[in-house]
Amino acid sequence: ETGVTQTPRHLVMGMTNKKSLKCEQHLGHNAMYWYKQSAKKPLELMFVYSLEERVENNSVPSRFSPECPNSSHLFLHLHTLQPEDSALYLCASSQDWLADYNEQFFGPGTRLTVL
């Protein structure tokens, strides 16, 4: 595997379910990100982890719970979601969160549908 991978690619869940999204980066980067991409809206940054420490939390509801066990893996735990949470969830990584250049490499995303 190369680059940034995400599993599952598609997920359908009910509002009472608990599920997790997984992201893995094979680039040796130190920073990882979760974004939400909804139709007709700009990408919304949700969380940023740098060296496994959360450095950014953009007022995301507590029904979304991130976890970064090591610099290569990032999870997004989901529970009691709402239909408006249906979106494409993108994971990204970059070499260094604080670097001026800070190019981000994106995974293919998980298409989440909440019924």
Add this chain to the structure above:
Amino acid sequence: AQSVTQLDSQVPVFEEAPVELRCNYSSSVSVYLFWYVQYPNQGLQLLLKYLSGSTLVKGINGFEAEFNKSQTSFHLRKPSVHISDTAEYFCAVRGPSSASKIIFGSGTRLSIRP
């Protein structure tokens, strides 16, 4: 704080025609500018970036963009498009501070007609 506006949500063009995707930004300080492309069912991929220096930036797949500070614009251009360029294009801006976040525009969907 920075913001970015992509004026066109959709741009249809014929194959082999030129295209320009518009991007305007707002910032009181110097910024870094990016264009990303998202092909169907894929994540975002960096097309090109402006950090400093020459205002004309060349990227992958024959795309280029010009940084215009006076007009606060960073429009993306390609002289001749192909069917394979069908995708969504995102302009993004980041401030100079090491703690600045990348702010993305709402995207422009480029559709190529044969």
